[in-house]
Amino acid sequence: MTALTPPAGARMGAVPVIVIGGFLGAGKTTFINRIINSFPTRKLSAVVNDFGAIDIDADLINLGREQVIPLRNGCICCSLQGDMLSTIRYLLDQPVRPDGIIIECSGVSQIGDVKTALLDAVFWKEAALDSVICVADGQDILEDPAYFAQSLRAEQFRDGDFIILSKMDQMSPEQRQSVRERVLAQGKRAEFVLDNTAVQQMENLLFSFSFDYAATPGRSRGLRASDAVPVQPFASLAWESDRPIAFDIFQQVIGAHAPTLLRAKGILYASHAPETPAVFQMVGNRVTVGAGHDPEAGTHRSRIVFIGYEGQIDLRTLRTDMDRCVAE
Numbered sequence: 001m002t003a004l005t006p007p008a009g010a011r012m013g014a015v016p017v018i019v020i021g022g023f024l025g026a027g028k029t030t031f032i033n034r035i036i037n038s039f040p041t042r043k044l045s046a047v048v049n050d051f052g053a054i055d056i057d058a059d060l061i062n063l064g065r066e067q068v069i070p071l072r073n074g075c076i077c078c079s080l081q082g083d084m085l086s087t088i089r090y091l092l093d094q095p096v097r098p099d100g101i102i103i104e105c106s107g108v109s110q111i112g113d114v115k116t117a118l119l120d121a122v123f124w125k126e127a128a129l130d131s132v133i134c135v136a137d138g139q140d141i142l143e144d145p146a147y148f149a150q151s152l153r154a155e156q157f158r159d160g161d162f163i164i165l166s167k168m169d170q171m172s173p174e175q176r177q178s179v180r181e182r183v184l185a186q187g188k189r190a191e192f193v194l195d196n197t198a199v200q201q202m203e204n205l206l207f208s209f210s211f212d213y214a215a216t217p218g219r220s221r222g223l224r225a226s227d228a229v230p231v232q233p234f235a236s237l238a239w240e241s242d243r244p245i246a247f248d249i250f251q252q253v254i255g256a257h258a259p260t261l262l263r264a265k266g267i268l269y270a271s272h273a274p275e276t277p278a279v280f281q282m283v284g285n286r287v288t289v290g291a292g293h294d295p296e297a298g299t300h301r302s303r304i305v306f307i308g309y310e311g312q313i314d315l316r317t318l319r320t321d322m323d324r325c326v327a328e
């Protein structure tokens, strides 16, 4: 079945497609923004998959709105796979094709299944896989001895052809070395990024068609949808309000629900500063609130997505509690 391997030369005329996956909150959007900042002359488009019903990630990508296509409320590895392929087709059909397409998988997507979908021979000539990257949270690798044990997070790690280690900036050199060694022991090529300079230096990884088709079994060779790891189902709540929120109550609500939240992210307008959008980020027990840009500025619409494991996250109570945050 040689037809599965497009010759390298044939790929050079195609639009490079970079797949970026990794667990909830690993740092995918942050890394994508680093790529965008590092290659300012490239006309990039991003296909951004948010598991929740609101596309917060699409709002946080530093590209014009017309260059970011959100695919929400599902995963591009399964329910939204057809939408992903038709979105790529749409981008290819534009009068001016992008110089690169970045696909951000949702944090609960199986990278292997996204990769398999893109091996489709129809796409090779026009949109060829450039690289398949898993962003892994270096802090988690440092702190969790069971990081590589069976889990969706570990499977995503295995399916990435290259690992970008995030959150290494707050570590000592010894800690960084320890994380790198653990990752290299898994037989992976890995790099960490402290600033944009490092991304520019990744010439052999980005926009150079480093993806090895020959080493990757395709669909017709019998690769099936990834089912090796039983994935605990996730549930999400998308909450929105046109009225500002009382931050003190919001903090209490987050504190109360924190043990059941894997991830929360949103753009919020607080009653004490109703004109200023704040970006709220929560990954595990790490929370940040910072000034941010809202592409919908003017609407002053607070919106936030919460994700947790089904059966643990109490969506009904969370919604009621969030409603209590709306300032009188």
Ligand SMILES: Nc1nc2c(ncn2[C@@H]2O[C@H](COP(=O)(O)OP(=O)(O)OP(=O)(O)O)[C@@H](O)[C@H]2O)c(=O)[nH]1
Binding pocket: 022, 023, 024, 025, 026, 027, 028, 029, 030, 031, 057, 106, 107, 165, 166, 167, 168, 169, 170, 193, 263, 265, 281, 282, 283, 288
């Ligand atoms: N210090 C530090 N923080 C980071 C780094 N990368 C990501 N973060 C922070 O981690 C949080 C999550 O980052 P995102 O880039 O939104 O993660 P994501 O993988 O896109 O998240 P989901 O799409 O929700 O799965 C944010 O608060 C980021 O600022 C990093 O390299 N260093």
